[in-house]
Amino acid sequence: MDINLIEAADRRLEGHVRRTPLLSSPFLDEIAGRRVLVKPECLQHTGSFKFRGGWAAITALDPEQRARGVLATSSGNHAQGIAKAAAAHGVRAVIVMPSDAPEIKIANTRALGAEVVLYDRATEDRDLLAADRIEADGLSFIPPFDHPQVIAGQGSVGLEIAAQAQEEGVTEGDVLVCCGGGGLTSGIALALEARAPGLRPRTVEPEGFDDFARSLDEGRICRNPATSGSICDAILTPEPGRLTFPVVSRLAGPGLVVSEDECLRAMALAFARLRIVLEPGGAAALAAALFRPEEIAGEAVIAVATGGNVDPAVFRQALDRHG
Structure with a gap:
């Protein structure tokens, strides 16, 4: 993985991806005690950044592979990104x-033309189900994060942040993801390393599912004791990826952890002050920017609002409790 792969994916995305802006509000700045810039990937095709990785991975397949079809595993956002691409x-x-x-995620995935295979997390082995379909139908597997082309496509967010932050006069600070x-x-980390080295990526996760924060702290991959049970479904994974963890551990700062209620509050504030709709997992970075100011460095912070499904x-x- 390097900047060349990201730049190549970004070129394939040109004309197909939405180049999302950086949004701001003085009300959010006042809460955070610093300038807050929000990258609203909730405005991306299918409502999340996942379209970028899906497009990058599918366009990287050779024609024969594409003709056989693809399979993905996902709780919803990667599913929709792959389905649309x-x-x-x-x-x-x-x-x-x-x-x-x-x-809504299951329905949207089907509406985009994909075949949806549902499984029970408690009693069925997702990976076994996927492997059986891949072997039977000759499909190409596109996982949600541990895939070079998926990572490259998501890295296009970092290229945009680097350019937009420079336009805003922000050259140092934390980028919360x-x-x-x-x-x-x-x-994002690889893109910022090449284009904006003064910006430091930081992971943000919900309480009880902070495998990345713990892994970064201990210097080894740690698993979550549970795989479900949070409203932040979009960012629940058992453990960091084998490809992603070495990159993040080399380039990112310490991980941040937020509560579900803080995510709900961030959702309400994003709607009231920015007029954008976020899902709980997609609001985690904004929650950290607003409610963990003592753990963040710099006069400005960039928060990636990753999804709105x-x-x-x-x-x-969220609106009833904090609106």
Whole structure:
């Protein structure tokens, strides 16, 4: 993995991806005690940054591989990104999703033309189900984060941040990233290393699912004791990726951890002050920027709002509790 792979993916994304802006609000700056810039990937195709990695991975396949189709495993955002990218290329997509994934994500994935295979997290082996379909149908596997081309596609976010931060006069500070397996964080880290070395990436995770923070602290990959049970479903993974962890451990600062209620509060504030809709996992970085000021360095902080595919009931909860 290097900047050349990211730049190549970025060129393939040109004309197909939304170049999301940096948003700000004086009200958020006042809460955080510093300047807060928000990168709203909730405005991306399919409502999250995952479209970038899906497009990069599918366009990197040779024609024969694409013709056979692709398979992905996902709780929803990667599923939708792969489904949309596959549909644009006339590629068959099979997505293995947990049955407890938000209904809106399952419905959206099907609406984009993908075949959805549901499984029970408690009783079924997702990887075994996926392996059986891959072998039976000759599909190419595109995992949600531990894949060079997926990481490269997500790294395009970092290229944009580097250029936009420079335009805003921000050359030093922390870039907070909602983190599951680390695909986005590692891609951003590699891009910033090459284009904006004064900006430091930081992982942000929900309490109880802070495998990356613990892994960075201990210098080895640590697993979460649970794989479900948080409203931040978009960023729940068992452990950091084998490809992503070495990159993040080399380039990122210490991991940050936020509560579910802080994510809900950040969702309400993002809607009230920026007029954007975030899901809990997609609001984790903004929550850290606003409510963990003592753990962040610099006069400005950049928070990547990674996704907006929120269940309506959860969004109502955020607004009712903190609106």
